[in-house]
Amino acid sequence: MKYIEKLHYITHDIPHLSHIEQAQLACEAGAKWIQYRCLSKSDEELLQDINAIAEICDDWGTTLIVTDHVHLNGKADIQGFHIENMDADFIALRKLVGNDITLGGSVNTVENLIRLVRAGADYVGYGPFAETETKPNNYTLLGIEGYQHMVGALKAQAISIPVLAVGGIKIYDVEALMQAGIYGIAVSGALNFADDFIEAYQDFYRVVKESAVN
Ligand SMILES: Cc1ncc(COP(=O)(O)OP(=O)(O)O)c(N)n1
Ligand SMILES: Cc1ncsc1CCOP(=O)(O)O
Numbered sequence: 001m002k003y004i005e006k007l008h009y010i011t012h013d014i015p016h017l018s019h020i021e022q023a024q025l026a027c028e029a030g031a032k033w034i035q036y037r038c039l040s041k042s043d044e045e046l047l048q049d050i051n052a053i054a055e056i057c058d059d060w061g062t063t064l065i066v067t068d069h070v071h072l073n074g075k076a077d078i079q080g081f082h083i084e085n086m087d088a089d090f091i092a093l094r095k096l097v098g099n100d101i102t103l104g105g106s107v108n109t110v111e112n113l114i115r116l117v118r119a120g121a122d123y124v125g126y127g128p129f130a131e132t133e134t135k136p137n138n139y140t141l142l143g144i145e146g147y148q149h150m151v152g153a154l155k156a157q158a159i160s161i162p163v164l165a166v167g168g169i170k171i172y173d174v175e176a177l178m179q180a181g182i183y184g185i186a187v188s189g190a191l192n193f194a195d196d197f198i199e200a201y202q203d204f205y206r207v208v209k210e211s212a213v214n
């Protein structure tokens, strides 16, 4: 078992803040878990970003997860990878990165979620909760009911894994989501486009902690 933080902040390609600036702001706000999600740069550019963000995370005691790019394992101070390909072979990935590296994955069905648990994922991001501008897609939106269903299905099969809700989550959704019994929240847009990033992060954090039932 590895420690998984309850609030994951995901960086994004946005015009008004670089990934490094996003990570700095998140750490200043108190973030303990940052997922660097950049799918638009060369390996050299990625490593420049990741090394700078890893230094910031090191200063603030924050876990750094990288979305995909598993081939960069060992090339920078990265604590884990979040795999977006729902069909990825997690057994092979685990063999590749070893047991110390945190491995999480995206899923949008209970069946896929259970497959990842059995293949040794440390946590999963389950979504999308609602429409998101960050990565528009055609998946069925889960809503609160989708999370209630998933929590019931895992309980019925005595399956336990940290499940993060993700996709289009706003501050006013957090309490109901946490009370549905999910482990935590992964968020990007609601912080990146907030009037005050730090205040928005701290509001998310407070409500996540206050409303958690798991
Ligand atoms: C923790 C966490 N959960 C989910 C995602 C998003 O993954 P992604 O595969 O981009 O989303 P969909 O394809 O399901 O829309 C993430 N990055 N982190
Ligand atoms: C990478 C990604 N893919 C689907 S949702 C998401 C990030 C989080 O979504 P949001 O920006 O709406 O919080």
Ligand SMILES: [Mg+2]
Residues within 6 Å of the ligand: 084, 085, 086, 106
């Ligand atoms: Mg995906």
